Amino acid sequence: MKINRLDSTPAISPTLDAHIMHTSPTLEVVHLHLKPGQAVAQHINNFDVVMCLIEGNVTIESGDESHDLLTHDVVEIAGGTQRGIINTSNGDARLLVLKKF
DSSP: OOOOGGGGGBBBSSSEEEEEEEEEEEEEEEEEEEEOOOOEEOOOSEEEEEEEEEEEOEEEEEETTTEETTTTOOEOTTTTTEEEEOOOOOSSSSEEEEEEO
């Protein structure tokens, strides 16, 4: 058994508080922390993503659509789907992002 702790995992971006918690050939788990109003711009990936909101509220934007997530909501987004995230709460938002390869 291997335990990965947030404070000792690699950051994936100099501009986002995002850390790779686990990686394997078929799955990557990222802990994403967004400050109030902070956003991840809309983008497209070629793999499916499952997001679990563990703190705060966020809005998932996909093209012209938007969907509000509340704490403990889970959303699955198919590969090839445009998406972005914005923290719409007054406090921090934290998500676990599971990338399925």
